[in-house]
Amino acid sequence: MTASEPVYSPEALKAELNAKGWRMTPQREIILSTFKTLPEGQHLSAEDLYGRLQEQGENISISTIYRTVKMMARMGILRELELTEDHKHYEINQPRPHHHHHLICMKTNQVIEFKNDQILTISQKVADKYGFKVLDYQLSIIGVSPEGQRSIF
Amino acid sequence: MTASEPVYSPEALKAELNAKGWRMTPQREIILSTFKTLPEGQHLSAEDLYGRLQEQGENISISTIYRTVKMMARMGILRELELTEDHKHYEINQPRPHHHHHLICMKTNQVIEFKNDQILTISQKVADKYGFKVLDYQLSIIGVSPEGQRSIF
DNA sequence: ATGCGTGCAAAGTCTTTGCAGCTTC
């Protein structure tokens, strides 16, 4: 998937998995669907997703969750976000105009999303120069929020 | 430190630490100096740094290294990089024109640096809008390199 | 029928923390 193709349907996922000799499973479909219905701006860690599915009565093991989100990130379906905390977060990888970036406060862990069209252009130009296929592009601005600036430490 | 101030000297580090009631130590000076003399484009994980210091006969414990790089990242002296591997890398946080970004191959873990002046402008505009003080800004383009594209998986 | 995927539990990797003694201010 390039940055400007539509979000995956279950059928598209199945087709791509099968093309690689892999398989569609109920677990993979549930996980994809969970991310697709997540409100914009929400992102889940593996544990978040596990808890959420448990609440819904879906018993998908934590191993499968880790395996699946990593696979989907490698396919470009999910974005792997490194916010300030010590674990990864995932969210659906949406094309413009939904694609966004993150402004992160190092002190409070606050995360603000923002959009900017120039970044796609810059990213594609750089990727083209080196012959890379783009899966995702993220501008992360790391700083200190107004609240964070009020504390000395 | 904002994105356009000069790189830290030992004296500047000491001054800033003291202002917060903290202290300068030989370990902190050695670690700062190691990053400052690192060739552009090199970045070290905590273990890398530990090994490198061991080779030089500097016995700084791994705990101190973790504590120090995290502290320096929070101060804006080091950039914390999340490449594709499962641990963080650190490098000195340099102002323009040395500031750069990363193009990362998800399959081969290859990392290419690139520079782009627009990104500073964009970042400062976004940060200003929300009243954030900028410590670092990183555009990470995640994709697949030409070599990576040749393998099916 | 084949062999990929899942769940479980165990192991692994990276990172953090409690504490006693040392060092800096």
Place this chain on the structure above:
DNA sequence: GAAGCTGCAAAGACTTTGCACGCAT
């Protein structure tokens, strides 16, 4: 002198892996 800092070892958090069984193709 007071308080932060280090080193050590132990613990902690997150993630991966081996294996047997089940399920998609």
